[in-house]
Amino acid sequence: MFKKQLLIFSGVMFMLIITLGSCKSKYDKLKASNDNAKKYQEAVKYYNKKDYTKALGLFEDLVPRYRGRDEAQDLFYYYAYTNYRLKDYTSARFHFKTFADTYPSSPRAEECRFIAAYCFYLDSPIYSLDQENTTKAIESLQLFINLYPKSDRVTEASKLIQNLRDKLEQKSYADSKLYLTIGDYQSAVIAFGNTLRDYPDTKYAEEIELLTIQAQYEFAKISYERKQPERFGQAISFADEFIEKYPQSKFLKEANDYKKSSQQGIERANKVLAEASANMKLAQKLAKKDTTNTAQPPSIKDRNNQKIP
Secondary structure, X not given: OHHHHHHHHHHHHHHHHHHHHHOOOHHHHHHHOOOHHHHHXXXXXXXXXXXXXXXXXXXXXXXXXXXXXXXXXXXXXXXXXXXXXXXXXXXXXXXXHHHHHHOOOOOOHHHHHHHHHHHHXXXXXXXXXXXXXXXXXXXXXXXXXHHOOOOOOHHHHHHHHHHHHHHHHXXXXXXXXXXXXXXXXXXXXXXXXXXXXXXXXXXXXXXXXXXXXXXXXXXXXXXXXXXXXXXXXXXXXXXXXXXXXXXXXOOHXXXXXXXXXXXXXXXXXXXXXXXXXXXXXXXXXXHHHHOOOXXXXXXXXXXXXXXXX
């Protein structure tokens, strides 16, 4: 009885294996074959039908087999574009660059060099994230312009570079504002200055200069009294420059308000310092505060009460 059941089970499994084998798709059979010419022909057909996933599977098998052969140039070109169509821009830019480096005299070299740079552009993230790919995209596009200054693609490459620079400008502005938001006012002043230096024509210039006044004023306000006259004085200088530069600004009232408050801050600080010169106890209290270690910027919670040197 047991032998009979075993024979039946073996027969069923045999038929199942045969059935599964016969169900193997045409594509799977082609991929497993060694007919490179047929595989290449079908890969191109899949590509032209926009079935890029199947095309990629065949091209990946063919690339090492065609290396060094005359047909390799066309194959590598298709292979790079297949990755591009599948939006694998990291692989695509590598293969386009490899094509341009391997076949510099090819009529397609210029195109591949441009698309390699464009892949960096497509991989450039939103401004709030790390901008390494943005910087690399600018470098790659500028290299393309340098290599092919008479190319029809130079105008487009220049526009892409400007788009990327606008993104870096936006990030610099946003990062500078973040210092102000978290209460690191001294860093905010420096960062705003760096943004204006790096992007002198920035569309955010007027607002940045107003925020610089604000950051310097807040920095002075939480400083020790002995430092306040100088730091409020710097806020006044920033305000005077702003008022002169933007006499019709919508931020003019704010600039004047910070100037007035800074002048009042100097008066208060000088009054305290004058009292300290005649009051030993107060002088000792101020001196003790001056020796306090406050290297870190105040937290958002404490920043209104904490003094920094």
